[in-house]
Amino acid sequence: EAGVAQSPRYKIIEKRQSVAFWCNPISGHATLYWYQQILGQGPKLLIQFQNNGVVDDSQLPKDRFSAERLKGVDSTLKIQPAKLEDSAVYLCASSFRQGASNTGELFFGEGSRLTVL
Amino acid sequence: AQSVTQLGSHVSVSEGALVLLRCNYSSSVPPYLFWYVQYPNQGLQLLLKYTTGATLVKGINGFEAEFKKSETSFHLTKPSAHMSDAAEYFCAVSDRDTNAGKSTFGDGTTLTVKP
16 A cells, blocks of 8 residues: 655745645555644645645644645645745645544654745 | 653663563544564564464564553564564554554664674
């Protein structure tokens, strides 16, 4: 079974530029998450999707961050305009194959490392 | 709101020595508890989880953790460290049932294993 795919792995941009990250979750996983991991910290939830609907985006800085999962499968996270403090690894995770027990385990991609100069 | 505290951002042990990584959580109801491992330039991988039942849970690579409700702890142990265990370890907590998966993570503990 293929894991969670993310791209690009690395991105360097100037502040005020825009960037987009793509995630394809494990096949059949209904729930998709975007986490932000700043160096030296644990992952922080940005947004949670259930199929193609947003469940929780309370921690997403909506003035500059946006995310979508239009067909309930893959997802895109966009930052526009980027700030220096957005330098981080953006992790995508998926979970919960519908019909199975939801025990909360997350399956992570390798992450997209963003450097804002 | 849930929170997770990992005591010690860096732990160093000798190869063959006991590994003990500490995790305490706060939650209004008994949560699901997890330990994840992260190797350099990789995503997080589940080591083990506690959902219900036996409070001592065994995971991959010889790791185990014990859920102690009275102490609100979920410490991770391994009897004998191996060089390949060097990585960053994250403790996480999530609500049960429909909200499971929306995990809150600690800030991680970097494990160094000395030869």
